[in-house]
Amino acid sequence: MRSFVPLYQEVSEGLQEKKRVLFCATVDYHFQKFHLQILKWFHDQGWEVHIAAYGDMELPFVNVRHHLMVSRSPFRTKNVNAYLKLKEIIQTYRFQIIHCHTPMGGVLTRLAARFVRKQGSSVLYTVHGFHFYKKAPIMNWIIYYPIEKWLSRFTDVLITINEEDYLLSRAKKFKANHILKVNGVGVDTGLYRPLLNGEKKLLKVSLGFQPKDSLLFYAAEFNANKNQQFLIEVLSYLHQELPHVHLLLAGDGKLLEACQKQAVERRLGDRVHFLGYQNDVLPFLQMSDIAVASSYREGLPVNIMEAMSCGLPVVATDNRGHRELVQHESSGYLVDHSSPLKMAEALKTLILNPKVGRQFGKVGREQILLRYSKELIMEAHQSIYNDLIEKGVRAWRKPH
16 A cells, blocks of 8 residues: 655646546545445456545555544534545546545535536445434434535435435435435355354353353444443343343443443443454354344444344344344344333343244344345445446436
């Protein structure tokens, strides 16, 4: 990987002619977690691959990286500097394709790229979950909806990852030239696979648990949206009757200490296991019995797709992203986020009836194979990119 080329240098003839693609997001971890196969595809096709984001993570298949200080809050002044730098990057390099992700990455990139679209650059934005949605707080609609609708006019391809966002953007007449749905970022179904029962028991023992322990697993940042406090409350309802149930929480974040304190206060210190940030959650998924999720808002959660690919039944709060994936009473249970008792009852049903859990897990695994494998998702993205490349962006555009 080579370092960033200073923007003030004169752009050569060769620089202008080379095929270039730019990917933008708030943090570079986003690409490492979700988009390496797309970076590889462009790299293998002979494109010069650029990324613009905050962070210094080593990433393969990237030729040039641009460091941006981006805040997730739309009201921080550092985003003005990020916008100006991004605008200069886009004007310096002649990108044929610019693909942005994350809310602020999408805002800044489309603002910065709105003029180069007139020169033939195409701009794609993948929505990983609108902040405005059914039953969202009214302030989300007041703040985020007008911004996204206005910016859609500077978007050639708006990619949504769940049905609710897709239908909403079409119903609200967003001005993107094309509004498409792609089922998330894909799951490696060969890697994320179920273990045989004997293998699962051996893995449990190797990681300090008993074969008969029932393990509930959730991997997420500790923040208000992910709502891990809810799961600790749920476990408090189960603990007396089912003392062999353990809750495994992977991740870190600003609410980690509060959750640790809650577990101690509930006398669950030996039943709630805080695993910290994990680069690889696969062993924890494969040894677990049920995947749980407690968030208020999701786009299309990768942690749930990975769990389903591993053959786990899912018990999750009822939100847009969970509804997209979990078939209630078929691959899991959906419960209201205001009712920890109902989630406890759903978990108790699965724990006491393991055959039901195995059947739910089988249905979930089949669903992932049919709709959400990384091969299927990569094919969908390739189709979009190839249409843009072969037909040209102007053929894709339509008058508003």
